[in-house]
Amino acid sequence: DAGVIQSPRHEVTEMGQEVTLRCKPISGHNSLFWYRQTMMRGLELLIYFNNNVPIDDSGMPEDRFSAKMPNASFSTLKIQPSEPRDSAVYFCASSSYRGPEAFFGQGTRLTVV
């Protein structure tokens, strides 16, 4: 299996622009997570999907953030409009009911200037 695939790996954008991050979970996994990692706050859980349905989005920082999972093999995290304080590494992870652990993608390093 190719693992969790995220794109792009790096994104540099100007303040106010829309940013879309993409994630393909491991085939057969039914849970998907979006995390944001910064030096100050560590890994923060933003949103959790189970069977393509958003279960808990209490970690989404503001209405500027939105996430979708239109099918079992694809999810997006969108920031509109982006701000410099959104600069961080965003990770997508997936897990299966067959095993307790979560597997991470390589992350997207977002820089908002």
Add this chain to the structure above:
Amino acid sequence: QKEVEQNSGPLSVPEGAIASLNCTYSDRGSQSFFWYRQYSGKSPELIMFIYSNGDKEDGRFTAQLNKASQYVSLLIRDSQPSDSATYLCAVNWGNQFYFGTGTSLTVIP
């Protein structure tokens, strides 16, 4: 409030020594606990996990759970320079993974 806390370190140990990492968690309802390793610029990768019913040993790594005190520990025996990384503790609540901020470990040759 579900919280996982770790000492950020840095923790330095000489090569061949035992490294001891700890984390505490806030909610007694958790059933599974995880240790991830993250090298600089890379994504977290699972080292091992334990359930609430016991400790676990895997090669040089041992994970231990103290339910009464609500903390989880990771022991790394015969530490190697390649073990230098940030170690993240995670707790699963309601099928969601909550992470501590990580402990930076440096193994000195």
